Amino acid sequence: MRVVLVALLLCSCRGKPAAPILSYHSVGDDGDEFTVSETAFARQLDWLVAQGIHTSPLRELKGVALTFDDGKEDALTRVVPALQKRGMTGTFFVITGMVGKPGFLSWDGVRALDKAGMEIGSHTVTHPRLADLPDDKVREELVDSKRELEKQLRHPVDLLAYPYNSVRPRVRDAARDAGYRMAVSGAAHGGSDPLDLLRITITRATTMEQFEQILHK
Ligand SMILES: [Zn+2]
Numbered sequence: 001m002r003v004v005l006v007a008l009l010l011c012s013c014r015g016k017p018a019a020p021i022l023s024y025h026s027v028g029d030d031g032d033e034f035t036v037s038e039t040a041f042a043r044q045l046d047w048l049v050a051q052g053i054h055t056s057p058l059r060e061l062k063g064v065a066l067t068f069d070d071g072k073e074d075a076l077t078r079v080v081p082a083l084q085k086r087g088m089t090g091t092f093f094v095i096t097g098m099v100g101k102p103g104f105l106s107w108d109g110v111r112a113l114d115k116a117g118m119e120i121g122s123h124t125v126t127h128p129r130l131a132d133l134p135d136d137k138v139r140e141e142l143v144d145s146k147r148e149l150e151k152q153l154r155h156p157v158d159l160l161a162y163p164y165n166s167v168r169p170r171v172r173d174a175a176r177d178a179g180y181r182m183a184v185s186g187a188a189h190g191g192s193d194p195l196d197l198l199r200i201t202i203t204r205a206t207t208m209e210q211f212e213q214i215l216h217k
Pocket of ligand 1: 123
């Protein structure tokens with residue numbers, strides 16, 4: 001009985017976000033397991049439309065939130081056109097230290113996403129596992145990336161994705177102290193805490209059947 005109660009308490013503590021948050025990286029026909037093919041991505045979006053499931057900005061969490069990590073250049077060439085065609089929105093987490101490097105967005109590209117009405121958040125400066133870093137380095141990664149994004153976009157940026165979904169309570173608190181309002185992680189840690197929100201990862205291996213199950217939960 002006691003064990004059951006403890007388990008229930010733990011579950012209710014973590015909970016789930018008010019709406020599902022999906023975690024993508026790249027979209028394209030070649031690439032690693034985190035690169036979803038253009039055909040599969042289009043089928044997933046079309047299925048959402050057919051089901052009457054709306055996307056919403058992460059900050060509103062009123063519909064399914066589509067998030068894209070790392071700031072790869074296909075965000076502009078493939079992801080946004082597919083979203084805009086269907087009147088959808090997405091949230092893009094940028095590694096500020098990688099902007100302008102081969103395969104990644106330039107600052108003009110990041111600004112273009114922002115202008116297109118997409119949400120932009122931080123994915124730190126160098127993409128480390130924050131849980132493995134000392135407090136001062138964690139703070140640096142969180143504060144410096146936020147500051148750079150705000151300088152480039154000329155508006156506040158208060159969304160964060162923890163690299164590798166790596167987060168611990170002290171990292172979560174550092175995100176709050178750095179001024180983030182919402183932060184997303186993965187299935188291992190995340191829950192309904194606005195600074196440690198559960199996301200479900202979609203990969204190249206995710207079948208349409210699995211995708212439907214995720215959204216119907
Ligand atoms: Zn990442």
